[in-house]
Amino acid sequence: MIxxxxxxxxxxxxxxxxxxxxxxxxxxxxxxHKNKKKHKKYKRYTKKWWRAYHARVRKRxxxxxxxxxxxxxxxxxxxxxxxxxxxxxxxxxxIARTNQIEQLFILIEGKVKNVYEGDTVNVETxxxxxxxxxxxxxxxxxxxxxxxxxxxxxxxxxxxGKDVIVIIRKRDSANHYIGTVYYGGKDVNLKxxxxxxxxxxxxxxxxxxxDDRKIYKQAEQKSRTERNGLWGRQKSDxxxxxxxx
Numbered sequence: 001m002i003x004x005x006x007x008x009x010x011x012x013x014x015x016x017x018x019x020x021x022x023x024x025x026x027x028x029x030x031x032x033h034k035n036k037k038k039h040k041k042y043k044r045y046t047k048k049w050w051r052a053y054h055a056r057v058r059k060r061x062x063x064x065x066x067x068x069x070x071x072x073x074x075x076x077x078x079x080x081x082x083x084x085x086x087x088x089x090x091x092x093x094x095i096a097r098t099n100q101i102e103q104l105f106i107l108i109e110g111k112v113k114n115v116y117e118g119d120t121v122n123v124e125t126x127x128x129x130x131x132x133x134x135x136x137x138x139x140x141x142x143x144x145x146x147x148x149x150x151x152x153x154x155x156x157x158x159x160x161g162k163d164v165i166v167i168i169r170k171r172d173s174a175n176h177y178i179g180t181v182y183y184g185g186k187d188v189n190l191k192x193x194x195x196x197x198x199x200x201x202x203x204x205x206x207x208x209x210x211d212d213r214k215i216y217k218q219a220e221q222k223s224r225t226e227r228n229g230l231w232g233r234q235k236s237d238x239x240x241x242x243x244x245x
Contacts, residue, residue, distance in 0.1 A: 106168035106177070108133075112159045117143055118151025118197050119189075121159070121181070123166055133166055134176035135189045137208030137216050139201035147230045151197040154229075158191065159183050180212070193219040196229020 042049040110125035118140025141148040168179035192198040200220040
């Protein structure tokens with residue numbers, strides 16, 4: 001009996017060893033993954049390859065756009081409580097028109113750290129956050145263009161190193177916060193137009209509110225008539241090196 005049990009055990013061990021040695025684990029692994037989605041592979045730079053490539057790029061861009069919209073929604077919700085407080089309503093009620101308060105996106109209070117151009121500044125808040133602000137409804141000559149340095153200097157004289165309030169309405173693809181800058185209770189965007197340091201800007205999607213558009217347009221017409229700033233030239237347009245963005 002003992003010898004028979006030993007013999008049966010040896011036979012079982014030999015059988016199990018044979019199964020283990022003959023098993024193809026690579027094939028078994030492939031079979032376990034055969035239900036997974038397979039990505040088609042095309043020869044590089046063929047028409048099918050380019051179509052697949054552009055489809056992937058479109059998908060990534062769409063996802064990035066969704067992420068940006070979600071980020072902006074989070075900012076909007078985060079600042080909702082800030083906007084609704086009575087203190088902040090009192091701060092802007094005296095300087096901003098009613099429709100601006102209703103369309104308020106973000107309220108920024110901080111010091112102007114840099115003036116890059118006659119319509120672009122950096123504002124640093126008390127919690128050390130820095131916002132690159134593009135002034136809504138106006139367009140100043142770039143630094144490399146004629147009158148660009150004067151427009152920058154005028155804006156620097158007005159607000160560089162000063163505490164300002166900025167009413168932000170949107171954020172563009174270049175990471176600029178688009179809004180209206182106020183200093184001492186006055187609209188700095190409007191001041192740049194009145195002194196002839198900027199044009200009234202009407203590009204679709206970046207225009208000011210309806211009331212602001214009327215005020216800015218009238219200010220530009222008056223500045224043009226009085227030949228202030230860049231209007232002091234015989235022609236203040238692209239023919240003299242200016243180029244509206």
